[in-house]
Amino acid sequence: MSLCKWFGYPDFFITITCNPKWPEVQRFLKDTTIRPEDRPNILCRIFKIKLDSITKDLKEGKMLGRVNSVVYTVEFQKRGLPHAHICVFMHSDSKIVSVDQLDPIISAEIPDIAEDPELYKLVADYMIHGPCGPLNMNCPCMIDRKCSKKFPKKFVNETCLDKKGFPVYRRRDSDLSVVKSRVNAHINVEWCNQVGSIKYLFKYINKGLDRTTLRVVESGNQDEQEPVVDEIEKYYDCRYISACESAWRIFSYDIHYRYPAVIRLTFHLPGQQNVVYGTDDDIDEVLNKPSVASTMFLSWMKCKERLPEARKLTYVEFPSKFVFKLSTRSWDIRKRHPSIGRIHSVFPSVGEAYYLRILLNKVKGPKSFEDIRTVNGTLYPTFRDACYALGLLDDDNEYIEAIKEANVYGSATYLRTLFGTMLMSGSLSRPDFVWEKTWMYLSDDILYRQEKHLNVDDLNYSDEEIKNLALLEIKKFLLRNNSSLRNYSNMPYPDDESISSSNNRLINEELSYYQNTMEDELKIC
DSSP states (O other), rough: HHHHHOOOOEEEEEEEEEEETOOOOOOOHSSSSOOOOOHHHHHHHHHHHHHHHHHHHHTTSSSSSOOOEEEEEEEEEETTTTEEEEEEEGGGGGGOSSSHHTTOOOSSSSSOOTTTTHHHHHHHHOEEEETTTETTTTTTOOGGGGGGGGGGGEEEEEEEEEETTTTEEEOTTTTOOOOOSTSSSEEEEOOOOOGGGHHHHHHSSSSOOOOOEEEEOOOOOSSSOOOOOOOHHEEEEEEEEOHHHHHHTTTTTOOOESSSSSEEEEEOOOTTOOOOOOTTTHHHHHTTTTHHSSSSHHHHHHHTTTOGGGSSSSSTTTTEEEEETTTTTTTEEEEESOOEEEEOOOOOOOOOHHHHHHHHOOOOOOSHHHHHHHHHHTEEHHHHHEEEEEEEOOOOOHHHHHHHHHHSSSHHHHHHHHHHHHHHHTTTTTTHHHHHHHHHHTTHHHHHHHHHHTOOOOOOOOHHHHHHHHHHHHHHHHHHHOGOOOOOOOOSOOOHHHHHOOOOOHHHHHSSHHHHHHHHHHHHH
């Protein structure tokens, strides 16, 4: 997603599959009875060479045009063969803007055998499949009529009929396409022409490891009485690693590849640097370590004085022009290997660190934490206030309106549950603001509940007492869901002493009067 932020959405999604019939593989297995899958080391080495070749063609050879970024992930089929999913981010000069630009790259038809026999053979051998595998080369679109029900009618080729005049069916791989290269493999190319496809594409890049379920069986004398089987203990959910994946990892090949590199940037609040130490380390020596006094984040603010050009960049943009050197604990001008910065995500419930991260994506050239909190010459007390001054946070009005709308048909208990869910989701920018605007809806049943609980009629509570009891109910809901009202520093917290008094029947009876009525009576007396 950092690459998307920098270059925009990807343009091509390419899948390349290992071909066990590559000449290089056949040469190694010549005059042997060994199958290709029996030599995962050979398959991995050759596939890596082919993958590096096509990656180089994309980046340097400009096979599809000028490329900004290439990302791929290598996966392995259950029975061994590796394949790679590649996302290509094109330069703005090479973006596809018309059909005429797309046709030379992606073809969804069978090549003409007279014009391109080599490409035709590649498609017929590896990319057109019948019920039992590749079709006959002499008639790549002919399929037995009795098997035609397996194929969609949209692939009917009416110009090709069998001897009895029935139309034959042709099945083609989804988005059938061919890249003319020396890779000589099944390569599927898709043009990413929709913004909504980004999640679909990255699912392939980040969908995780294969899993398998194993059953453990004890060996022993069959004549003995069979022991009681503990199903939970005898079944294990394990990570599945094929022979090819094992060889790939032994060779230390990349599972995930990114170009350009993405640098993870660290940051911290004032005086909250991360400190790593052992149980026997002297605390003074730990605090005097260079890594504590000069972190990557603090060095970024300090380097503005000696590098004037750095004042024009945000923290995220900084790695594109500068590099952090661990030996000197300082930033220096980058001379090669372009990189992109990425600040690790922070959940909104963390508080000030979340708002500091937002500002680091916007503020350029600060020399101190005070500079980060300064907006148009005004120094704000917190990072959150600075975010609001810059207009970087929503006003949460949509959540307020949602509670008001739910109040029409929902009970106060339902509304408190809704508000608690909003808190746990971390989507509220100012939960205290939402609370102050909606507390009267969230506490609509508090007096009724207290009257039933204490068996006292006409209770008269102040607004603060009603708020306190409503906060107690919200607190209980959060505790039931492994959360706490303490996690939200800006939210008020219920007063235990006030709640204790509210649950005392004698005190409530004595306080159950209307203040205005009593004032009028006292004035008369």
